[in-house]
Amino acid sequence: MLKKLHDKSRILFTVVWIIAYCLLMSVGDILSDLVGVQKSITLPIAVALSVVLLCFVKKHNLMCNYGLCKPTASPRSMLFYFPLLLMLGVNFCGGLGFDGTVADALLAVITMVFVGFLEEVIFRGFLFHALAEDNKVVAIVVSSLTFGLGHVINLFNGSGAEIGATLLQIVYATSAGFMFVMIHHTSKSLLVCLLAHGVFNSIGVFALEPSIEMQLLTASLLVVITSGYAIYLAVKAKRQNQFSN
Numbered sequence: 001m002l003k004k005l006h007d008k009s010r011i012l013f014t015v016v017w018i019i020a021y022c023l024l025m026s027v028g029d030i031l032s033d034l035v036g037v038q039k040s041i042t043l044p045i046a047v048a049l050s051v052v053l054l055c056f057v058k059k060h061n062l063m064c065n066y067g068l069c070k071p072t073a074s075p076r077s078m079l080f081y082f083p084l085l086l087m088l089g090v091n092f093c094g095g096l097g098f099d100g101t102v103a104d105a106l107l108a109v110i111t112m113v114f115v116g117f118l119e120e121v122i123f124r125g126f127l128f129h130a131l132a133e134d135n136k137v138v139a140i141v142v143s144s145l146t147f148g149l150g151h152v153i154n155l156f157n158g159s160g161a162e163i164g165a166t167l168l169q170i171v172y173a174t175s176a177g178f179m180f181v182m183i184h185h186t187s188k189s190l191l192v193c194l195l196a197h198g199v200f201n202s203i204g205v206f207a208l209e210p211s212i213e214m215q216l217l218t219a220s221l222l223v224v225i226t227s228g229y230a231i232y233l234a235v236k237a238k239r240q241n242q243f244s245n
Contacts, residue, residue, distance in 0.1 A: 066125035067190030083229035116198030148174025
């Protein structure tokens with residue numbers, strides 16, 4: 001069924017995955033809160049979605065098509081991915097801590113790793129490539145914006161996110177989405193994106209609740225770092241004529 005949908009319309013295939021991911025993960029968070037153990041239901045859902053996704057792309061020899069292979073670009077040409085280290089360091093700005101148990105922390109961290117995997121393959125793999133056949137620039141813009149705007153769901157999934165914090169998250173997530181899609185487009189791989197995304201999310205589990213001033217500072221730093229790196233890669237790709245279809 002998935003293969004038929006994929007072959008018929010890769011855009012529709014991607015939309016189905018986005019809806020399924022957002023809906024099921026939100027339901028998982030809500031049910032986890034009802035159970036009283038955060039991510040206790042979300043994690044099995046994330047694992048199940050990841051297994052289905054990975055089995056699908058592997059069975060149909062689509063691993064490299066969607067970036068699940070080694071990068072073709074040298075680390076040096078990617079500035080040794082140093083901006084990603086700066087991005088990860090921003091999470092430490094407001095300090096780290098965790099009020100829950102070790103089990104709570106493990107559930108949250110493991111869930112975030114799977115979230116990073118799913119979001120990279122869905123937004124930078126499926127969505128980008130579904131649109132890139134017609135126009136790579138449009139694919140980059142849509143992939144970035146869709147990823148960023150998708151974080152508005154945090155207002156409705158029971159996470160307790162405030163409007164201001166969510167708006168800031170949408171802004172820097174869009175910028176991060178731009179960076180990740182440019183890394184993928186330039187290196188032909190999602191592996192570095194998967195790792196960085198998973199680690200960033202995992203560190204966020206231990207981030208202390210920041211003040212509004214700290215939220216503005218960290219969001220600004222993230223936008224500068226991620227958009228700056230993305231623009232560098234975009235200019236490099238344009239010089240190498242990588243935007244031609």
